[in-house]
Amino acid sequence: MSRQMWSLLAFILCIGVLESLALLDHETESIEKCIKNYGGLTSETAERLERFKEWSDGYEEIPCFTQCYLAEMFEFYDNRTGFDESGVAQLFGQPVYNACRQRLELGGGRTQSSCEHAYAGFHCITNLEGHPFMQIESMPNITESAKTAMKDCLQLVDRDEWSRFQAYPEFPVNEPIPCFTRCFISKLHLFDERTRRWQLPIMRRHLGVPVPGAHVSACHQRRGRNQCSSIYQQFTCYVMAA
Template sequence: MELILIFLFAATIISPAVAVVQPNAEEIRILSDCLQSYGGITEENSKRLVRFKDWSETYEEIPCFTKCYIKNMFNMFDESVGFNDEQVIKQFGQPLHKACKHRMEPAADSCQQAYNGFHCLVNLEDDPFVIIESMKNVSTEAKTAMKDCLHRFDQYEWERVKDYSKNPVREPIPCFTKCFIDRLQLYSQQTRQWNIPALTAKLGVPAAGANIQHCLKQRRNRNACVSSAATTKAAEQDVDSDTEILRKCLREVGSKDLVGELQKVARYSKWTSEEVPCFTRCLASMKHWFDADESKWNKQQIADDLGADMYNYCRYELDRYNEDSCEFAYTGLRCLKQAELYTLETYKNIVSCASELNVTMKELQKYAAFPTKEVVPCLFQCLAEKMNFYTPTYEWNLDNWVQAFGPMRQDRTASNVCKVSAEQMKTRDKCEWMYEEYNCLERLNYNTDGSYPLESTTLSTVITRKTAASVEDKTKAS
């Protein structure tokens, strides 16, 4: 539903410049009554209400206003029983009610309880996870695919999810639809045919009896994601450029059997050592990621081209200097290739856990601050179980940790200081001590010394992809 904060429009009475909707007489009466103890609908009070979403999570700037407003305007709160779940669901929907249920619990007083719950509801109304979860006639599998795909785009684009409801001509997040359509296998690129029964079962479209023939016409020479000839041409040029780099590097390293060497390159991800000597150094140099003369990685360029999450995954591997520039380039680029493969798997599992535990993006983002206590109880345990971070006896599978989060800064034996004792495992809550171990390993092996401006907790790095702009502002890696 649309944002329910009608009281934000009280400002229209004072200043038409900020008008959005003109409140009716009943709304004005309720607003006036609820603000009576604070001077009524003054310009100052109106300005405060306009930025209601920005108020602190725990401090109501106009005490008890929220309780008065939601009680009289929506009949969703009562001092004796608290929130009326039925009315909350009616106004906001089941997913949003579920997401904020923990904020509707009794607090120090009824005013605080009303504020905690309502402030959560209006702040999460545009949360992309909540929007996806609220979609009607969409299967759970499809919602999970959408959430997974969303993590492949920069965070600044996520706010555009709400624009899909307007059915715009241009896609708000280019290629987002193609991503989840591919994951759900609803369209065959080979036959160029839609699987209509699966489309209906998973996305609830098309409606029964709808005439969709004009939608199924094949359009030639169109980019799979964006209907732009210019975009298609640019993509083709990129492919041509990469092909030329491969050929040039193979010639540079003295390869005579180009076909045979290209076959080796095709299975690069399976190499255990560099099968075409010094080929990787040339490739990384041509991409401007590696300085062959200095035997040094250009971290800024990597962050710009591949994203901060890829850089973060390999940042310690890129610092392990090796005089053999060919070997150094090979180990670094191999790590970046692993990051490309494994971070997607980590995204998928985090999305799955977030969906199972009904976690919002705001809650996930709080992990970046190294909270002593876990923001969402048992979120890390869920991830640990999906990614097999522990053996059946709760020893670490460190190979799986490295695969998920990237090479560690310290020698593996140094991590032993983070291990909780067997006695504590027996007496303490499992979710609690698992998160404690994760937090310790984060600080020891991935963060804290301040020399990596891009870094945040590994978990939040996976969750929150940084935009190119933030990389430019925050990254000063040499």
């Protein structure tokens, strides 16, 4: 999903005091239209929208808001036909659509979308967006074994730390989740901690890095505060090498 599109959704659905922000005219009009029957844009409705991701799966706190909002703002949803797979996949990623498929598709004899269908589908999407498992599934050029290794290593981490996974593409100096890289590297047998040698051909097969011809001769010399940090620093070097 694009940063711009997620920013839009977070802007409208996941902020604290909506009325204090300078929304675009169309956005403001759409929100007002969709909540006008429930008191309009007040501090109470703003607080409810802020908690959108926390709403119960089976209970939309502002009835029919989601269907109205989607139909007003996005092309991937239609009040009659429901969610368009290609449109949802383009914005949020195919793995997210696949994970929410049961709620996004019209099933059970339904021939037309409804408020309940719109809410169930979009609520599923917003709760998966940013989930590290979905990010892993969306990674290009890595094997299923690599994806499984990463997921297994995340399961060993306190869930409060999962939000830090989103920082990895920025290649920070300090690893966002300590020892996560060492964990999945070990599971894939990409580094021999006894000889301190990297298995680059195997790494290319599983992860697609380093790219052929990249200048990586100095990567193995990088050192961190401990073994986990050193492996993270060296692996980051291989990933970024050109």
